[in-house]
Amino acid sequence: MSTPPVAPSPGTAVTVPARPAPSRGRQDDVFRRQFARLGWGLSAPALILIAAVTIFPIGYAIAMSVTNVSATGSGFSLSGFTGHNYSVMFGAAQWRYALFFTVLYTVITVAVEVALGTLIALVLERLTAGRGWMMALLLIPWSMITVINAQLWGYIYNPTYGILDTIFSHIGLGTPVILGTRVPAIAALMVADIWKTTPFVAIIVLAGLVMLPQDLYDAAEVDGANGWTTFWRITFPQLRPTIALAVLFRVLQAFGLFDLPFVLTTGGPGYSTQPLAMLAYNTMFRDLDFGPGAAVATSTAALVVIGCLAFLRVFRAQVGDEA
Amino acid sequence: MHIVPSGRRGRPKLALFTTLGVASVLTLAACSSSGSGSPSSSSSSSSGGSAKASGSATSGNITWWASPITTTSPDPRTVLIKAFEKAYPKIHVSLQSAPTDTDTNRASLITTISGGAKTPDVYMGDVIWPAQFGKAGLAVPLSKYLPKSYWNTFASGLVSGATYNGQVYGAPFYEDQGFLYYRKDLLAKEHLAVPKTWEQLKSEAAELKNKGLVKYGYVWQGASYEGLTCNFMEYLGSAGGTALNSGNTKATLDSAAGNQAATFMRSLITSGASPSAVTTFQEAQAMSAFATGQAAFLRNWDYGWSYAQTASSPSSVVGKVGVSPLPSFSGQPSPGTSNIGGWNLYINPHSKNVAADLTFIKWMTGTAAQTTLATQFSEIPTVQSVRTSPSVVSKNPVLATVPKTRLIPRPAGTPQYAKVSQAIYTNINSMLSGSSSPSSALKTAASQINSSVSSNGL
Numbered sequence: 151m152s153t154p155p156v157a158p159s160p161g162t163a164v165t166v167p168a169r170p171a172p173s174r175g176r177q178d179d180v181f182r183r184q185f186a187r188l189g190w191g192l193s194a195p196a197l198i199l200i201a202a203v204t205i206f207p208i209g210y211a212i213a214m215s216v217t218n219v220s221a222t223g224s225g226f227s228l229s230g231f232t233g234h235n236y237s238v239m240f241g242a243a244q245w246r247y248a249l250f251f252t253v254l255y256t257v258i259t260v261a262v263e264v265a266l267g268t269l270i271a272l273v274l275e276r277l278t279a280g281r282g283w284m285m286a287l288l289l290i291p292w293s294m295i296t297v298i299n300a301q302l303w304g305y306i307y308n309p310t311y312g313i314l315d316t317i318f319s320h321i322g323l324g325t326p327v328i329l330g331t332r333v334p335a336i337a338a339l340m341v342a343d344i345w346k347t348t349p350f351v352a353i354i355v356l357a358g359l360v361m362l363p364q365d366l367y368d369a370a371e372v373d374g375a376n377g378w379t380t381f382w383r384i385t386f387p388q389l390r391p392t393i394a395l396a397v398l399f400r401v402l403q404a405f406g407l408f409d410l411p412f413v414l415t416t417g418g419p420g421y422s423t424q425p426l427a428m429l430a431y432n433t434m435f436r437d438l439d440f441g442p443g444a445a446v447a448t449s450t451a452a453l454v455v456i457g458c459l460a461f462l463r464v465f466r467a468q469v470g471d472e473a
Numbered sequence: 474m475h476i477v478p479s480g481r482r483g484r485p486k487l488a489l490f491t492t493l494g495v496a497s498v499l500t501l502a503a504c505s506s507s508g509s510g511s512p513s514s515s516s517s518s519s520s521g522g523s524a525k526a527s528g529s530a531t532s533g534n535i536t537w538w539a540s541p542i543t544t545t546s547p548d549p550r551t552v553l554i555k556a557f558e559k560a561y562p563k564i565h566v567s568l569q570s571a572p573t574d575t576d577t578n579r580a581s582l583i584t585t586i587s588g589g590a591k592t593p594d595v596y597m598g599d600v601i602w603p604a605q606f607g608k609a610g611l612a613v614p615l616s617k618y619l620p621k622s623y624w625n626t627f628a629s630g631l632v633s634g635a636t637y638n639g640q641v642y643g644a645p646f647y648e649d650q651g652f653l654y655y656r657k658d659l660l661a662k663e664h665l666a667v668p669k670t671w672e673q674l675k676s677e678a679a680e681l682k683n684k685g686l687v688k689y690g691y692v693w694q695g696a697s698y699e700g701l702t703c704n705f706m707e708y709l710g711s712a713g714g715t716a717l718n719s720g721n722t723k724a725t726l727d728s729a730a731g732n733q734a735a736t737f738m739r740s741l742i743t744s745g746a747s748p749s750a751v752t753t754f755q756e757a758q759a760m761s762a763f764a765t766g767q768a769a770f771l772r773n774w775d776y777g778w779s780y781a782q783t784a785s786s787p788s789s790v791v792g793k794v795g796v797s798p799l800p801s802f803s804g805q806p807s808p809g810t811s812n813i814g815g816w817n818l819y820i821n822p823h824s825k826n827v828a829a830d831l832t833f834i835k836w837m838t839g840t841a842a843q844t845t846l847a848t849q850f851s852e853i854p855t856v857q858s859v860r861t862s863p864s865v866v867s868k869n870p871v872l873a874t875v876p877k878t879r880l881i882p883r884p885a886g887t888p889q890y891a892k893v894s895q896a897i898y899t900n901i902n903s904m905l906s907g908s909s910s911p912s913s914a915l916k917t918a919a920s921q922i923n924s925s926v927s928s929n930g931l
Contacts, residue, residue: 220609221583221587221609221610221611225587225588225589226587238931239931242931244931245931309748309749309750309753310748310750310758310762310767325748325749325750327749327750327752327753327906329753330696330749330750330752330753330906331906331907331908332903332906332908415697416696416697416698417697417899418696418697418698418752418753418899418902418903419697419752419902419903419905419906419908420697420899420900420902420903420906420908420909421899421903422903422908429931431580432895433931435579435580435583435584436576436579436580436891436895437889437891437892437895437931438583438605438609438888438891439892439931442931446931
């Protein structure tokens with residue numbers, strides 16, 4: 151789910167081998183067409199495989215969302231064309247809340263992760279000794295499986311033997327039930343997410359930082375710019391495409407939030423921490439309502455794609471203005 | 474650094490997507506037509522099977538899908554399989570261990586079976602699944618193969634709980650229900666009686682906690698999950714209420730009884746009798762709080778007894794624990810209602826060996842297997858003659874309590890039960906955490922249940 155919007159650019163770069171040269175006559179055109187045909191022929195097996203494992207399930211999910219689906223002992227039977235699944239979804243308070251929660255969660259965690267990640271990257275860039283060690287250390291949270299991560303945070307948040315519980319009661323703050331109360335539960339999930347994925351943002355931003363040309367900094371130094379001005383006038387504008395990429399990755403992932411709340415809160419208290427992906431899962435595989443579940447999944451995917459395209463458009467315009 | 478491909482590269486991509494889109498639609502069409510063709514083939518194979526499948530096959534290989542029954546060693550599943558293979562040497566049973574989380578277990582089964590998998594042949598599933606699985610064709614109607622005399626061997630109520638639309642889908646394997654566990658030593662020390670009413674339980678729990686004898690008074694399952702529905706049903710039943718009408722078409726929990734139940738549950742927390750952390754407790758958390766001596770009272774299933782008695786568990790309460798039926802509300806019939814839980818054995822409709830499956834199920838629900846389950850693993854047998862056998866009862870004090878309890882089923886007669894239960898536990902859970910009042914939680918739950926049973930809600 152996170153790959154399609156980003157992957158095609160390297161992919162197409164391979165399948166279209168040469169930048170089209172100015173046409174010099176019919177002979178060239180024939181060659182080019184033959185070459186293109188060969189290219190398509192050679193990449194067809196891979197493309198068909200991709201179609202089978204990604205496009206087909208996506209198409210099937212979309213089809214399920216607009217038909218009457220019934221699960222039988224021998225697979226699904228789809229019949230008729232209907233808007234019922236979507237009308238059920240739009241009418242459900244649960245869906246509206248899940249959408250609100252997912253957007254809120256995405257906006258806050260991505261914003262904090264990008265801010266913190268950029269700060270960490272700036273520090274790492276200055277670091278000469280031990281940068282490798284620091285990066286390895288930072289990547290530990292990122293490299294851990296989220297479910298394991300969530301279990302570890304579960305020990306911290308646990309209301310009877312949790313570390314936070316012990317600390318709070320020792321400093322006389324009582325025993326808050328973090329995962330059982332709405333706002334603290336949401337905040338707890340966000341903290342666990344930020345802890346895990348900030349290093350990822352930091353590494354991407356660092357990669358962008360080390361590629362920035364030195365001459366602009368030299369010029370800024372000659373002009374007597376201070377560090378603050380240098381960052382906002384030189385570093386940040388040039389980093390924008392890198393940050394955009396980091397934001398894109400993170401938004402895609404945050405919007406698909408599932409494993410953290412699945413382990414830590416199972417969506418509770420009430421529906422407070424039930425994101426869209428979990429709602430889709432529950433609707434499909436707990437309630438066996440495959441039609442409305444597919445509607446939730448399809449609409450979520452559509453929202454992410456639209457959001458990312460809009461975001462890219464805005465960012466490209468900005469980059470273009472400065473070029 | 475370009476993150477968006479230029480327009481020049483865009484065009485072949487568009488063509489590619491169009492091609493693939495067309496291809497996928499075509500594949501889809503091909504697939505759905507094959508899908509619509511298969512029900513007839515499956516029904517013909519199952520009707521072909523019915524001729525020979527009567528539970529008399531004595532050879533074949535079958536796969537049994539079952540989640541762990543106890544955490545103790547030896548594993549009851551392998552013990553039972555070994556004994557079965559001894560009785561039927563030509564039938565080989567391989568165990569497929571299922572997830573311990575019931576919802577994950579169900580999701581795996583649903584995707585496996587609706588995908589057409591031939592294994593597992595026999596699966597152990599929750600007692601609340603028959604309507605949902607029966608409606609979706611995920612289980613074989615066993616009553617087509619097994620005679621009435623077989624179903625009559627079970628304790629009353631169990632077979633009707635496994636019935637949907639006049640067909641029995643699951644063979645009751647072992648039963649479970651809610652019990653009250655209490656600390657005999659603490660009650661004796663403070664000269665308190667074993668509580669007969671919920672009000673009495675609340676005041677005793679608060680007293681023992683306030684005197685500093687325990688960290689928590691009364692622990693139970695209040696997290697946002699199926700177990701909370703079980704707990705709620707017990708208070709609701711004790712107060713004389715029901716959750717759904719008899720036709721499973723309308724919610725009935727927003728009543729005086731419902732309000733009494735919900736208000737009391739919240740008061741357990743506000744009075745200090747139960748910790749506020751109980752809103753995150755499932756069985757494991759409640760059990761460990763009680764078994765480590767932190768709580769005076771516990772509501773738990775049948776296994777709570779053996780867990781609290783096992784010396785190898787981190788238990789400081791061995792020999793100090795008593796068990797009784799759940800209390801009732803004062804002025805209501807005593808004892809209170811205990812929720813029915815437990816597991817049935819179901820057959821996968823795609824199984825190639827239904828006759829051997831039936832042999833296995835009949836043996837597992839026969840006297841030998843049921844006696845093993847009851848005496849060696851302290852589960853509650855489903856077969857009436859085993860349940861009342863004096864030699865079995867003498868080995869399992871929980872069984873002596875069983876006849877004294879009053880049972881209440883969950884409203885699982887509707888295929889929409891999962892949503893009904895979810896409406897109950899999410900709203901009660903947020904009410905317990907103080908986010909909503911008991912009356913508004915019940916109103917919301919009722920309206921969600923009503924739209925669920927009419928298939929108009931998520």
